[in-house]
Structure formats: structure tokens, C-alpha cells
Amino acid sequence: MIYRIDMNEGKYYTDIRVENKLVGGRYMVDWLTTRYMSPTAHPLSAESVFVVAPGILAGTAAPCSGRLSVGGKSPMTNGIKEANAGGTAAHKLGRLGVRALMFTGSSAEYKVLKVCREGLTLEPAGGIEMMTNYDAVAELQRRHGEHVSIILAGPAGVMKMINSGVSVTDTKGRPCRVAARGGMGAVMAAKGLKAIVVDDTGSSMRKGAREKEFAEACKAAVKLIKEDPVSQIISRFTTNGSIVSENERGGLPTFNHRAGTFGEKAMGLSPNVIMEHVKTRGSVTGHGCMPGCVLRCSTILNDEKGGYLTSGYEFETAAACGSNLGIGDLDMLLRIDRACDELGIDTMEFGATVGILNDVGLFEFGDADKVMSYLEEVRQNTPMGRIIGSGCANAAKVLGISRVPAVKGQALPYHAARPLKGYGTTYATSTQGADHTAGSVEMDMDFNLDPKGKVDICRAAQINMAFFDSAGMCMFATFINGPDKFVGLFNAMLDENWTGGDLLETGKEVLRMERAFNDKSGVGPDRLPDWLCSEPLPPTNAVFDVPPEELDQFYNF
């Protein structure tokens, strides 16, 4: 069922039908956004939509299939946006038969939507609007029970800051999984929607249309994922293993993208330190960010006294707020991560934003206290806090900074674009702005500085991911094993006889829809900022030199 919730009226409708069974997750976001919103409407206006959509396999036993897509139009890129996160909500929504929740209009008073077997209920937010996320979740759990899943806009979203994500509670009920990018927290809050509480009591797991075959396909998929060498590495070392590998190969943005390695200091952020914390503080690795995960790359990290500090602390945060800001101390990073999660802001964008402040004398690399004080300014909604909360590209405009690490208004992720030209190509061409998850390539150490062929591998990766984002499946579980390997899951579940190629056609359709929306809304060109093409990044001294003419071939499919 697709629910259309009119926030002006406070009523919901179930009149939308989508025949195509593969419309879920990202595809669902696109399908609804392109049909129910003008590409030129302001993302924070009542004329925008906000979509929440679990993937095609949500609520089933398929491994790594519980990612939740949220989206609409991004106030950051001005284009279409799908951001996704782990957590427990997607599977619960799947079990409740919810294919999507689409919010239109805007409620003058903040509401909480309760979704359960009996239907949907809009309730007053009742004072939690500006609470930090952990407190807000605790209050919602008090009201609705600890078993519920919660999807919420944090204080940054409620303050309509463009760098605000949508947070989702994890298996421990903590709001540490964030659909972070592109400002969907502000879009959610602009609907007058503070939170969605999902209670799947009384529901049961979705079974395959061809039940036994589906169960077999799930088993096969588990085996496939577990045996994949890259997923094994991620599983063992957490995503923070990339700190070490990127540092080694010169692909770790450091000091506001002025170096590609943090040298020995990067070791302060390496998985080894996390492993130490496991021994000395009771921190946990091998945790799954969502139920049904067999990769389990997530962590739960404690403070010096063994008390809980944060979860969902990933490589991108470590690089954005660590090496990029010249900070090599894990404890500092964990505090920054927690503070960002409390506000509900994107750590990648935040790190980029503080990084550029160095260009105008407002930040010294290594000054973690200053980072925390900027987060406090965000919390207090000061003018400087708002500038930072508006993200890297906007802060640059306000502060007169010309060396801007962003594409289409969204900050570069932290696999460095200059040596890693496949990533660079993804950042340049993605409909989503600079986004590493849109087409992850060069994850293994087998990379080269040759620009040749990068557009082709990037195109394949983006098409692949566009499909798996629609399936609700994890990037790490799927980016090496493509649709051919997983097609059995979809066929058994949905009683079809697709080939892997059919699934890839869906990926292409997703990208085409997004591109068409962006053409009308007016986003920036498919280019990296010029300075990445001329300023060498030590130690490789690479520049991004995939030719513009080749980038222009990206959408030829």
C-alpha cells in the first residue's frame, strides 16, 4: 500500500497504485516525486513532497535488504534526492505492507505519524520538536514502547537547516542511522512532520510468492555475501578500514582536500584503535546496522568509562571530521559523531563545511574544541550556526570562499576524487550531487591513475546501485555481486522470471527519471569543480583528468 498523507488536512489516502513490482526504495522516491511535485517547487514549501519508502524486499528474510529510502527534492542540490539508511524501520514497514509514505502539504503544528497494523494516526509532537535526537527518541519510546522503530527529523531539520538528515533507530533503538545527505531532515520537518513511529506488532515476515524457492534464494544470497572478499574485509575491519587503505594509497582527503594522506596520524583513527576499545571499553564490532544483515560492519562505541557514546560511526565521518580537519584522535571523533547524530546533521557535509573555514581563518586544523563549538552554534541556531548548517557550498557563498569541495551543491565524500577517478566520475555525474554511494568503485586496492575507462565502470556501478537502492539492499553486499547473482531473490519473491539484465533496466530507468527531474529543476553541470582538475593532490599528485567529453557520455545508455 502507498499512503499519501496530506499534512494540510491531517488525513491520508490510499489511492495511488503502482503496477511495477520493482518500484520500491529509491525507485519509489523517484516515481512519487516526479509525479506529485513540480521540479521548480521549493523543497521546503508546502508544494514539495517527502517520501519514505522501504525497498522491494523489505520485511522479507532476504539478507541486507532493510535499508530505508527517504527523498523528494533536495534543498541542497536543488535536484531530486534519495538518501537511505539502515536501522529497523524498513523491515517493519515492509511487514506492515507499506510500500511508501508520501507526505504533501504542511502542518502548522508538528506531528508524529504512528504507523501500525490498524492504520495511520497523526498525533501532536507534544514538545519533542527541538529535543536532541536521543532524548526525542527516549520520549517517543516512553509513549509507544521500546519495540517501535522511529524515523525522525532532528533539531537541525526542525530549524530548516539544509544540512539535516533523517535519522532512523537501530536494533538498539538508537537514532544513529542517518539518511544523511541532501537535507531531507529539513524537507521532512517542513511538512510539519517530526517523526514516524512504526509499530509492527501483529505483523509477520513477508514470504515469497514461490515460498520455498525464496527461502533457498535467501540462503544462497547469504552465502554469496559472506564469501565475497570485499565484504569480508569490511565485515572484519568495519568501514573504517578505508582510513588505512585510503591513507596508504593517497586517497584520504586531509586538511580540506590539500593532501591525500594524513600519514601516521591516520593511525589514530584506524580499526586497530576501535579493536582496542573493544577490549578495554566494551565497545562492539560486528554489529549489524539493520536486521537481516550478514555483513555486520557496524560498531557500538563506548567512552573511556565504558559508557555508551555512539554508533554508526563510519569511515566517511572519520575522514570528513578527522583527516579532513586534521584531527587524528578517535575519542574526539566519537564525540563529534554523537553531537552530529543528536542534531541530525550529515557528518560528511559538516566536515567539509568546517574544513573550508580554514581558508578564511575561521578554523585551525586539529582544533577539535572549535569543531564542537561550531556544533554548539548549530544547536543554538546562531547566525554562524546557520551558515554551517547550510552546508559547504552555501557556507562558501556566504563567506566568499572559492575553493569549494562540492558538486551540485553537495560536499564531496571522502574517497579522494583526484587519484580515485572512478569515484571522481561518480561524484561528477551522479544525479544526487557528489555521492560515493551512488556508484562505489575502486573499493579494492587495485586502482590506477589512468582516467581511461572510468566513465564506463562508473556508469555500470551507478546503474547497478540505482537498482539495489530500489531493492533496499546494502551497497557493500551488492556492488561486486550484481543483479545476475541476486535475481533469484526477486523472481521467487515476486513470482517473476526476470534476468539480471531486466533488473539493470530498472536501474537505468531510475537514473533517467532522476536526470529528467534535474533537467527541469536546474542543477549544476556534471563536472567536478575546476580546481580538482588543476591542483595536484599529494602524494600521488593526481588531478582529476577524466575528459569532459567522456563525462558527457555518461548518460548514453
Added chain:
Amino acid sequence: MIYRIDMNEGKYYTDIRVENKLVGGRYMVDWLTTRYMSPTAHPLSAESVFVVAPGILAGTAAPCSGRLSVGGKSPMTNGIKEANAGGTAAHKLGRLGVRALMFTGSSAEYKVLKVCREGLTLEPAGGIEMMTNYDAVAELQRRHGEHVSIILAGPAGVMKMINSGVSVTDTKGRPCRVAARGGMGAVMAAKGLKAIVVDDTGSSMRKGAREKEFAEACKAAVKLIKEDPVSQIISRFTTNGSIVSENERGGLPTFNHRAGTFGEKAMGLSPNVIMEHVKTRGSVTGHGCMPGCVLRCSTILNDEKGGYLTSGYEFETAAACGSNLGIGDLDMLLRIDRACDELGIDTMEFGATVGILNDVGLFEFGDADKVMSYLEEVRQNTPMGRIIGSGCANAAKVLGISRVPAVKGQALPYHAARPLKGYGTTYATSTQGADHTAGSVEMDMDFNLDPKGKVDICRAAQINMAFFDSAGMCMFATFINGPDKFVGLFNAMLDENWTGGDLLETGKEVLRMERAFNDKSGVGPDRLPDWLCSEPLPPTNAVFDVPPEELDQFYNF
């Protein structure tokens, strides 16, 4: 001669040749910007260009032909930008044989460029960088004499605020004529260029190639302009006459575009009050904004004690900071105008920016003291000052405001787009962002609310203006009498036998070049913001309803 000044080296070159004699002013800005700058380079980086170009007829006796174009890539619209102003500099440059000054690179220390008969000299700015404009000009006049013309970036430009213009001294040596739009002050300052001092000592007026014929053509042009009924009205009532006419017909943006009339309060800003000041304070009307002007719509306005207060106070300022902010007191407006001129910021953009602050409780309509305090924040470079200095669209992003009166990042001018659908069409389709001078239509009272045919009249007006912006001729002198009437001037001056149609082809070429640049740099779509199409503007209750499909036909020429 075209001078290419490399600000990295501090040297200049004269290697650029342009055969086409009609390349001047706006056309020259486009010609140089499209050839010497990547459309994706950052406007405030060393890779951008900053162009200063007098019009084709600069330095001649042709009436109303002394407007100065400045341009490059706009940090506000992200597209190509030409902004022009009156003042005395263009004619002096023309007499010195300067067709253009193009600045590349960036000097680490601020420089002043002296242009005189002997050539070009770069000198240290010597402490004037952050002086307010009147003081900086006084110091430059002390150094170089009172007879020079000065083109300068004000403190806002030096602070790299996106809402900064380039100021030009008028016939009294005051920096009150501003090429205001699109942030060219920041672009100029980003080159390390504080000011250009033009000394035409020893030069003489340019004569026509067919001298006598040109003198006759000048006489005919003077007659034509003087007899034009619209120019007579503007001449008599100043541009502030539009306060009364727009107020009457519901086309005067009031209270942040929530009404189209300011009612009786508009009368506090009417030309009658200015006429009173002429009698009681020694204020002056019938002043020309540039030498050779026969329209003379400019004013010199004194304070209560008869002391000089400001010049170049126009309708757009009166509406932006007056009716739009709920302020109906001329003395307040004059102080705001002067303060904006001192900083070198665009009053149109500034008024729009303060206007939207009302949406988030940061401004009460009518509070002129608050307006002045925001200007003081700009001057002091506080975070809030920077937000305001970044212009309406950026401030909206930072502050989470969704009802944004801007197109392609540039604030709407103050002939209301909803009832005045020809203007609205210009705002939507111009390469320059929302810009009334790009295609002025509906200046007389003969208008209607019918959207039909507006694209056609707007296209004609924009093509016409693109040519006259290249000629350096005033909008008011040319927008009714098109190229057919003035072609004799160009033929006699340049020894050609063009038709008016040939000149219009130049206008088309200008628009095509600009459009091509914008397609690559990535500006917003040719659309007004959605809310202008749905929110009726009292008292006409008009919405902007020129169909999108018709707007898409604009560039079919």
C-alpha cells in the same frame, strides 16, 4: 585597444583583437568571458575573468551612450553576468581608445589600476581597501586629482560578499552609480583589484568615420530621445515616478511581495516629495547620470539641513527598501541608499533579502532602524551581515526560507511579475537572472493581465536591449525607439551601412552567447518561482500565468 591585465604577474598585454566593430559593452563582456574563462570556474577564483567595457559609442558625442559594462561570471547566478552603470568612466575610456580591460589571475595585495594616455599602471591600493566608498574615492581623488573617473569595489566586494556591485563616480565625482547586480564587486575584488582610476587628460572626443554625418546623426538622436513621451515622463518625474504608477496599477511589490500596492504610504516616496526637497533643501532633479545624457532623470538629494546625502536614488531602490520593507519615508530611504552606496551593495538585492527575514521573525515591516542595523552588520562583517551580504536566495537557504523572490539566484526587481507579465517573462527568461533592465516592457500604463503574447514582446525587448547594452546606450533612451531609429549613429561612426535588423542580429548573438555559457555553467531554469504562479497579488490578484511551454519558446530566434 583591448587590455588583458594579468593580476598574478602585474603585467598587461594588448594581444587580443576583435574584428567585429559592434563588440562593445555587454557584447564585449560576453566575447571575452566566453573565450577566456571556463564556465565551471569559480567566479571568485584566480581562474575567473573580470571585464570592464565601455559601449561602442563611448567617447563620442552620441547622446545617452556613456554606460559602462562590467562583467564575467556571477557568484550569485552562477551564469554569465553583465551589469552596467552610468557615471563618467565609460566616455573617458572611450576617448582613451580603450575598448576593454580584462583582468585575469589574482594579486595577493590589493591594487589600483591607473589608465591614462601614457598607458596602464598598477599601484598598491595603499590602505583604501576597506574604506567606505565615499572616503576611498576622496583619497583616490587626493592622489590623482578630482578630474579622474573612478571605478571601484566597495568594502562589501573586498569582503567577497556576493551582493556587491561595482561603483562608478558620477559627474560630481561621487561613487553613486552602481553596476549593482550579480556580485561583480566581489569578482573585481577577487582579482586583487580595488579600483580603476581613469584619467583622460590629453585625449579628445572620438569623431565619426563619416564626421559630418555622425554629427547630424547625433543631433537627430537627441531630438528623437527628447521627443519620446516616455523619456519625457522619466525626465520630468525621475524614475521614482514609477512609485506612483506601479502603486496605482498594483505593480509595486510591498511587504515582501505580499501586496502590489503600498496605498497612501507610497506617496511618501513619490516624486512630489523629491520636488519638495528641491524647493526646501536645494536637492536637484534633471541631473544626468552620465555626460551626454539628454534625458537627465537622475537626482542629487540633500538632507534636512541642505547638506549632500545621496545621488542615484532610483525607483528600484525606493521599492526594494521602501514599499517592499513597509517603509514610506523618503529620508529613511535616502539614508539606506547612501549606506548601500558606501558599502557598494545592490539595493535591490538588499531590500529583497531583508524582506524575506520577515518570514522568520527577523524583521518587522516599517522598521527602518533595523534595516540600518543590518547594514551595520554587513559593514562589520558579522555572520548575520555576511548572510545578508550573500543575497536573497542564499540567505533563504541559510535561514530555511522557502518563499524566495529570486530567479537563478538573483532577487526579483520591483515591477511586480504577477500583474506585469511581460516583466515577469523577462525575469524568468533572462540569462542574467531576474533583471528588469534586460528587457523592459510595460513601462507605460497600457498593460493588461492577459498572459498572451508576452513572450513575444519580451523577446523583442531583450534582443533590443542586448544590442543597446553593447552600444553603451541608456535603456530609457532606446527601449521605445529601436535600432531602426538609431542605426545612422553606428553607420556614420563606424563607416558602415547596417540596417536596424543588422543591429538586432547582434542583440541575438549576445543572448545566444550568454545562453551557451549558462548551459555549461549550470544556472537555474527559465522559470519564476512556483509561488508567483499560485499566490495572487492584491489588488489585481494576478498570478504569473504565462505558460511554461511559451517560456520555453523564448530562445527560438
